[in-house]
Amino acid sequence: MGVLKERLDEKNYNKLIRIKNSYLHKFIAKYIELCNPTKVFVSDGSKEAIEYIRRAAIKNGEETPLAIEGHTVHFDGYYDQARDRENTKFLVSKDTDLGPSLRTIDREKGLKEIHEILKDIMKGHELYICFYSLGPANSIFSIPCVQLTDSSYVAHSENILYRQGYEEFIRRGETNYFFKFVHSEGELDERKTSKNIDKRRVYIDLEEDTVYSANTQYGGNTIGLKKLAMRPAINHAAKEGWLTEHMLIMGIHGPKNRVTYITGAFPSMCGKTSTAMLEGETIVGDDIAYIREINGEARAVNVEKGVFGIIKGINSKDDPIQWKVLHSPNEIIFSNVLVDEAGNVYWQGMDREIPDKGYNHSGKWWKGKKDKEGREIPCSHPNARFTVALDAFENLDPNLDNPEGVRVDAIVYGGRDSDTWVPVQEAFDWIHGIITKGASLESERTAAVLGKEGEREFNPMSNLDFLSIPIGKYVQINLEFGKKLKKKPKIFAVNYFIKNKETGEYLTEKTDKKIWYKWIDLRVNNEAEAIETPTGYIPTYEDLKKLFKEVLDKEYSKEDYIKQFMIRVPENLAKIERIKKIYNERVKDTPPVLFKILDEERKRLLDAREKYGEYISPYNFE
Ligand code: SPV
Ligand code: MN
Numbered sequence: 001m002g003v004l005k006e007r008l009d010e011k012n013y014n015k016l017i018r019i020k021n022s023y024l025h026k027f028i029a030k031y032i033e034l035c036n037p038t039k040v041f042v043s044d045g046s047k048e049a050i051e052y053i054r055r056a057a058i059k060n061g062e063e064t065p066l067a068i069e070g071h072t073v074h075f076d077g078y079y080d081q082a083r084d085r086e087n088t089k090f091l092v093s094k095d096t097d098l099g100p101s102l103r104t105i106d107r108e109k110g111l112k113e114i115h116e117i118l119k120d121i122m123k124g125h126e127l128y129i130c131f132y133s134l135g136p137a138n139s140i141f142s143i144p145c146v147q148l149t150d151s152s153y154v155a156h157s158e159n160i161l162y163r164q165g166y167e168e169f170i171r172r173g174e175t176n177y178f179f180k181f182v183h184s185e186g187e188l189d190e191r192k193t194s195k196n197i198d199k200r201r202v203y204i205d206l207e208e209d210t211v212y213s214a215n216t217q218y219g220g221n222t223i224g225l226k227k228l229a230m231r232p233a234i235n236h237a238a239k240e241g242w243l244t245e246h247m248l249i250m251g252i253h254g255p256k257n258r259v260t261y262i263t264g265a266f267p268s269m270c271g272k273t274s275t276a277m278l279e280g281e282t283i284v285g286d287d288i289a290y291i292r293e294i295n296g297e298a299r300a301v302n303v304e305k306g307v308f309g310i311i312k313g314i315n316s317k318d319d320p321i322q323w324k325v326l327h328s329p330n331e332i333i334f335s336n337v338l339v340d341e342a343g344n345v346y347w348q349g350m351d352r353e354i355p356d357k358g359y360n361h362s363g364k365w366w367k368g369k370k371d372k373e374g375r376e377i378p379c380s381h382p383n384a385r386f387t388v389a390l391d392a393f394e395n396l397d398p399n400l401d402n403p404e405g406v407r408v409d410a411i412v413y414g415g416r417d418s419d420t421w422v423p424v425q426e427a428f429d430w431i432h433g434i435i436t437k438g439a440s441l442e443s444e445r446t447a448a449v450l451g452k453e454g455e456r457e458f459n460p461m462s463n464l465d466f467l468s469i470p471i472g473k474y475v476q477i478n479l480e481f482g483k484k485l486k487k488k489p490k491i492f493a494v495n496y497f498i499k500n501k502e503t504g505e506y507l508t509e510k511t512d513k514k515i516w517y518k519w520i521d522l523r524v525n526n527e528a529e530a531i532e533t534p535t536g537y538i539p540t541y542e543d544l545k546k547l548f549k550e551v552l553d554k555e556y557s558k559e560d561y562i563k564q565f566m567i568r569v570p571e572n573l574a575k576i577e578r579i580k581k582i583y584n585e586r587v588k589d590t591p592p593v594l595f596k597i598l599d600e601e602r603k604r605l606l607d608a609r610e611k612y613g614e615y616i617s618p619y620n621f622e
Helices: 002-007 010-017 022-035 047-059 107-118 152-161 166-172 224-240 272-276 320-326 430-438 471-483 510-524 541-552 558-565 569-586 592-612
Strands: 039-042 071-074 088-092 104-106 126-134 143-149 179-184 201-205 210-214 243-245 247-253 259-265 282-285 289-294 297-302 306-310 332-335 357-360 363-366 385-389 410-414 424-426 442-444 456-458 490-494 531-533 536-538
Touching (some): 010 039, 022 126, 104 107, 126 166, 126 224, 143 224, 152 224, 152 385, 201 224, 210 224, 247 510, 259 272, 272 306, 272 510, 320 385, 410 430, 430 536, 456 569, 490 510, 510 541, 541 558
Parallel strands (some): 039 126, 071 332, 088 201, 179 210
Antiparallel strands (some): 201 210, 247 259, 357 363, 424 536, 442 456, 531 536
């Protein structure tokens, strides 16, 4: 208390001690002493506090106002544009083994290193102490969080993305069950971007539910409640029998005003947000879901209340809802886009002419500008983003804040897959779905993480980057979760990226995904037939033709259907071999049923090949 009294002014001190929680006070005092900020601000979640942080971001130069009211732009450093897997590690004690796919560091060693990095790191900076709730407040799902950050941009982003939790902390009083995030952007350069990238670290302490992040600003490394919180949440979920998933939640609007809620897991930049934003449907969330069994049903909530969305490719034709929001006077933080002198914003893939010069994540930018590595710098970074609250969207689902969540009737898995999976298929049952769709998910790497793009990566449930438990255990927990449910969601796999084998062209259009979801709604409600193939149930041509006509007013040809839904036996077999190899070699605790289910699928594929050859028209299975 002495430290708090000494380092906080009276107003901020009083805000803090309204929360009667000595464990919280000790924690805050410890990091004020260590990080040594020049000033401390405590947010009580009030309008004034939120406005204070918004203004601070502009005053500090971390954000700059744009032409449209409420819009600002923020830049991350040129080499700080994505999640840093290499330097994101779990602090583990000697007796903990998370398996070879999760990055770890000895707990004592890691704590020492990060505390040395954090020492005096906030000198000259203001520290913002903010309280939030993951999930709707006052619900079985909610987890309170405290964020310490010296970045006004991070605090501002969190005020847009998360529900305020100050009152919740007051209500709960003495407790040590809450997540803690300590972030510092570190020393800044003249562009107000983190300077000491070599000392960029994200260290996760599961024993204390604490995540440390330093010398970075990119949201995926810094916004505590986003990806940092997923790690302790997965850990708690595993112990308590619920799920923390990298999933969208949306309502599919079917016949007779029916709404079918689904969740969908996609790796970053594989169409998750654009799926959640489909016109005619409603969005509950676009990134992270908590799923619990309640009275025999799977119920899901959105952990967030805003979107940190990818802006690349958003255009007025394919994404009318997002386009409208991005051009209206809402509170939006654009990051790593191109800005012209008048404060207009541009990005790759928009249907507007891009100016030849402006300002972007590389500083002053002109067409043809190259970076140190000799690579041409695009007008905006492929991982450029926008941050906006969900209530800006006309397609917001009314259940966003429902403390009971929504009932999940279908779970969808999808990745960036150019050659194997059909556009949509339904698993035979829960176990088949979890194993051959979720646990076998692969995706070609994108710009959302640092590293070479395009390589095929194993990414179970699209959650690998965030897993804090061994992979086998995570698969097992998913299998068991289904057992508890009286009504199990159906499991589907989608693929928006399948290409023509010969020409390499995409076989489906961006807007076609709408049809796959309408079909999913029909299947969930027992209103559509399906064709059984070796890998799952696929739609009939007649049903799709009807849906394409009704929903998109498009003539859907048999040729397209056959090309899209052709079962590619060699690619599917190769995939099974790859997945088995990974589980055999890298996942010590693989549930044995995984190999059994994959072998059965392999057998079905071999039998089909025997009868119909390597590339099989869906009509062969009718
Ligand atoms: C993702 O990459 O999955 C995102 C953005 O949703 S990040 O915050 O970087 O994780
Ligand atoms: Mn994500």
